[in-house]
Structure formats: structure tokens, C-alpha cells
Amino acid sequence: MRHSAKPSVAKSSAAKPRRRASRAATPKRYHHGDLRRVLIEAALQLVGEGGAEAVSVREAARRAGVSPGAPFRHFPSRDALIQAVAEEAQRGFRAEIEAALRGAPVGDPLGRFRCLGLAYLRWAMRNPTHFEIISSRRLFDHDRAAAISKDNAELIALTEQTLAEASAAGQLRSADLKQVQIAGRALVYGFARMNIDGHFPRWGVAGPEAERTAEAVLDLFIEGIAKRP
Amino acid sequence: MRHSAKPSVAKSSAAKPRRRASRAATPKRYHHGDLRRVLIEAALQLVGEGGAEAVSVREAARRAGVSPGAPFRHFPSRDALIQAVAEEAQRGFRAEIEAALRGAPVGDPLGRFRCLGLAYLRWAMRNPTHFEIISSRRLFDHDRAAAISKDNAELIALTEQTLAEASAAGQLRSADLKQVQIAGRALVYGFARMNIDGHFPRWGVAGPEAERTAEAVLDLFIEGIAKRP
DNA sequence: CAATCCGAGTAATCGGTGCTTACATTCACA
DNA sequence: TGTGAATGTAAGCACCGATTACTCGGATTG
Numbered sequence: 405m406r407h408s409a410k411p412s413v414a415k416s417s418a419a420k421p422r423r424r425a426s427r428a429a430t431p432k433r434y435h436h437g438d439l440r441r442v443l444i445e446a447a448l449q450l451v452g453e454g455g456a457e458a459v460s461v462r463e464a465a466r467r468a469g470v471s472p473g474a475p476f477r478h479f480p481s482r483d484a485l486i487q488a489v490a491e492e493a494q495r496g497f498r499a500e501i502e503a504a505l506r507g508a509p510v511g512d513p514l515g516r517f518r519c520l521g522l523a524y525l526r527w528a529m530r531n532p533t534h535f536e537i538i539s540s541r542r543l544f545d546h547d548r549a550a551a552i553s554k555d556n557a558e559l560i561a562l563t564e565q566t567l568a569e570a571s572a573a574g575q576l577r578s579a580d581l582k583q584v585q586i587a588g589r590a591l592v593y594g595f596a597r598m599n600i601d602g603h604f605p606r607w608g609v610a611g612p613e614a615e616r617t618a619e620a621v622l623d624l625f626i627e628g629i630a631k632r633p
Numbered sequence: 634m635r636h637s638a639k640p641s642v643a644k645s646s647a648a649k650p651r652r653r654a655s656r657a658a659t660p661k662r663y664h665h666g667d668l669r670r671v672l673i674e675a676a677l678q679l680v681g682e683g684g685a686e687a688v689s690v691r692e693a694a695r696r697a698g699v700s701p702g703a704p705f706r707h708f709p710s711r712d713a714l715i716q717a718v719a720e721e722a723q724r725g726f727r728a729e730i731e732a733a734l735r736g737a738p739v740g741d742p743l744g745r746f747r748c749l750g751l752a753y754l755r756w757a758m759r760n761p762t763h764f765e766i767i768s769s770r771r772l773f774d775h776d777r778a779a780a781i782s783k784d785n786a787e788l789i790a791l792t793e794q795t796l797a798e799a800s801a802a803g804q805l806r807s808a809d810l811k812q813v814q815i816a817g818r819a820l821v822y823g824f825a826r827m828n829i830d831g832h833f834p835r836w837g838v839a840g841p842e843a844e845r846t847a848e849a850v851l852d853l854f855i856e857g858i859a860k861r862p
Numbered sequence: 863c864a865a866t867c868c869g870a871g872t873a874a875t876c877g878g879t880g881c882t883t884a885c886a887t888t889c890a891c892a
Numbered sequence: 893t894g895t896g897a898a899t900g901t902a903a904g905c906a907c908c909g910a911t912t913a914c915t916c917g918g919a920t921t922g
Contacts, residue, residue: 439899455771457686461880471901473881478899482880541831542684556835578853586824586836587850591816593832594823602770603822606785607815621816624807628857668870690909700872702911707870711909 440478440488442468447489451533456543459486486537487544493534494552500527501559513570518626520563521592525618528596536600539593563588577631584629591625669707669717671697676718680762685772688715715766716773722763723781729756730788742798743805747855749792750821754847757825765829768822792817806860813858820854 446464461482462472479485504523509515528535537543538552567581578584595618598604609617675693690711691701708714733752738744757764766772767781796810807813824847827833838846 457771460878462878472879473883473902474900476881480881539830542686553835560835578856580849580853582837583846583849583853586838586846587820587853589836590823590827590850591820592823593827594819594821595815597826598819598822601768606782606789607818608811609815617812617815620809620812621819624809624812624816625854625857627807628854632861689907691907701909702873703871705910709910 456537483544487549490537493538494555498555514575517566521622524592529615532600673717685766712773716778719766722767746795750851753821758844761829
């Protein structure tokens, strides 16, 4: 926020300095001990409260009980802080995808493709702020975040490969795999963003219902691309 | 932007006051004449340059050649300015949709549905900043923008009705029209947002190619929901 | 034509923001 | 036990949105 649209989030849970677990307890130290970690958590909290643009370095510092300049010892800029949050989120996302893939059917590529889509949607619905922060290019410089770009490229390659296997197994109707892949991505991305952007209330999709709708929509798409007798 | 990430857009095309067309020309007047209009245009320009969050009242005023406080005579807040921009964008969007619908086949509901999707995608691809500003709920209060909400509801009802006609004509495979509608919306919305959010470069979709890809992806979806022999 | 009303501009100011610099404190290792 | 590096604070810059008191000048009147 710029300033006065958020007039006073302030002064609530500030001033609770932590220290290394291996040290004796003294309630107030000059050195924080784990400020970087706490700042990331505070930023994540701020994302959840008002969107990624609402992350303010000062407010994060305030919540960490530290002076406004302190965060810049750990992050060269606000963007770098947000990028760190994004890397955190990306790790969680990747873990979810890989877990889902481990539980996917082995001899059924299209079924694996469905699992991928389902994991994508489920994670996005349950962690909308995390999803938002890794999805929009404007929030930070994706080119600098090598880990995130690499992760994304690998996941894209993974779906590509899965689709290719499905095609080779004769499970697909269309021959243009690239179009199928982009369409699938647009579908899940669009669904996840509709959730973030607050479209679902006017579509009559309530919160808890959204995850089931997500699955139904994904199945609709997959039936659409599958070869039928 | 918050401040120094955009250090000096300034001082370029400022100080060109306009006046009512029906008046004689005097190059500098105390009263601007059409400040509201010029501010909306400047804001639209700013959206195009740095995203909707980069719209700054001061910069808009600067480009209109007017003092920083002047815009608040026309808009009670920054959000109100952005909302005015959004209403402008929504008018253009609606006009595009209606034009496409006039040129759509009459006896072919699914064909009309395709026309709707195509118009949506084409407008979104050609006016990404306009699309962005009406798509995200966080940028302004949609509930206050009655015109936009009404427009949206009407367009949603239109696609619903078109789908119902297609279903009645036996053109659809699935019986759950609501899911088909949401899936279609997620597809086109996701595609449009992928464009805005800068995803296409890493998908190997270049700029001019995007519009053709959009059409192909839409056709893939429609074939997927259509009843086949 | 002159007086005046009031819409629409200016100038100054406030608090909030990202970020930088100079300084202070503490930790960890020699 | 010192001492340098790491990490905090304090102060201040430029910018932002928003408010207030003022001032200008176009249009409406008598």
C-alpha cells in the first residue's frame, strides 16, 4: 500500500526478538539472531493480508521488532525480500508436485498428467498468496531468481514429457502436443488466478466448493483431449 | 512504484494544457478545461508502462501539467482514478464483444460461443493493460464500480445462455453446463493472464504468434466439449 | 456592464514509504 | 584478551497519497 489506505496495521505483535536456540535467554538483545528468517515470514504474512504489493519493508521490520533500516542488511532491496519469499513458495510448490507424482499411476501417462494438474490446482487453491507471488512477473525479477526459473522450466518439461508419453500410448485425440500443453496450462493457471483475483463469488463458486470444482473442470478438459472410442 | 525504482520518468511531455474546443486559443490558462479526461489518459499510459500498481496520481498530474493536488478535484482518491480507467476499459471490452456477436452465425450456438471466446481473447491480447485493470479485484473496489459489475454479470449471462442453446441443439457432449462455462472462462482468462504476467516467452510463444495460438487453444477446447459422432 | 458566486486550479503540509549513509554494538575467532 | 566483521540503530533523502487554505477566472446574474 502506498500509505494511508492501510492506516494502522501497526503496533500489534511487534517487539518479540528471538535468538539462537543454543543460547541462554536474555529477553532483549542487540543482535536479533535470525532476522532474515523472521522477515521472510512477516513478508509472507503481509502477502496474505493485502496481496504481494502490500508488502512493505518497514512493516516487516516493525513486526520483527527491529528498526526500519535493519532489513537492508539482509536484503539489498524490497524486491530481494519478495524474491526470497517467492523462492520459499516455489520450494513448497515443487514439493507438492513431486509428492503427487510419486503417488501417480505408472502405466497411465494421461492419468499422471491429471495428477500433475490436480496437484497444481490443489496447491494453488490452498496457498493462494504463495501462488500469486510466484506467478506474476511484475512482483520481482524472475530472471534474477535462477532457482525459480529452473524449477519452472523443469516442471514444464515434465508435463511435456508426460503428454508425449500419453500421445505415444495412443491416449490423446489431438496430435499437437504443444497446443494441448498450453491449453492445459491456461486452464489451471486461469482457474487459480480466478480464485486469487476474486472472480469466484460472482460465478457462484463458494470457497470450500472451489477445490471440487477445480477437479471437475480438470476432468472435463482431460476428457476433451482424450481419445474416445 | 514506491519511489526510486522509477527514478525519472519525469519532465518529458508535461505542461500542455488543453481547453474546450469551442473556445479561442490562449496557450496557458488557469483552468485546464478537460483535466479529468487527460488524467484518465495519463493513468492509462502509466498502466501500460509499469502495470496498474505503478499508477501515481502525482505522475498523472505531472503529465497533465498540473499541480499534485489538482487531480483530487476530480477523483476523491487514487482508487477512484483507477476505477475511472477501469470503466473506460470495460466500455471498450463490451463494445468488442458485442461487435463480435453481431458478426456471429445465428443458427449455430456453439459457433457463437466460439465467437465470444475469440473476441474475449483478441481484445485481451491487444489491450493487455486494459484487460489487467478490469480483471484483478485488488486494484479497486469492484463493488463500488456498479457499471463494471453489471457489465460482467451480463456477459456471463450471455455465455450461459449461448451454452444452453448449444446444449439444447445437441451440440455439447457434457451435460453440466456450469462446469463447461467455468472451464471455458478459466481457459481464456488463464491465457490472457499468462500473456500479461509474462509467461509466454518461456513457453516459446512469441508476441505476434500469441493471437494465433489463442485461437488454436480455443478451438482445441471447443472440440473437446463438442459432441462428436 | 459590473458585481459576485463558485468550480477548479495552486501552495504548503502531513504521515508513510523505499533506500542510503554514518555510527554503534556485539559476536566470533586469533 | 583484542579486534575485525557482522549486524543492529539513527537520521535523512526523495517520492508518494491525501488534506487544507488560498486564489484565480469563467459564467450567471442584477
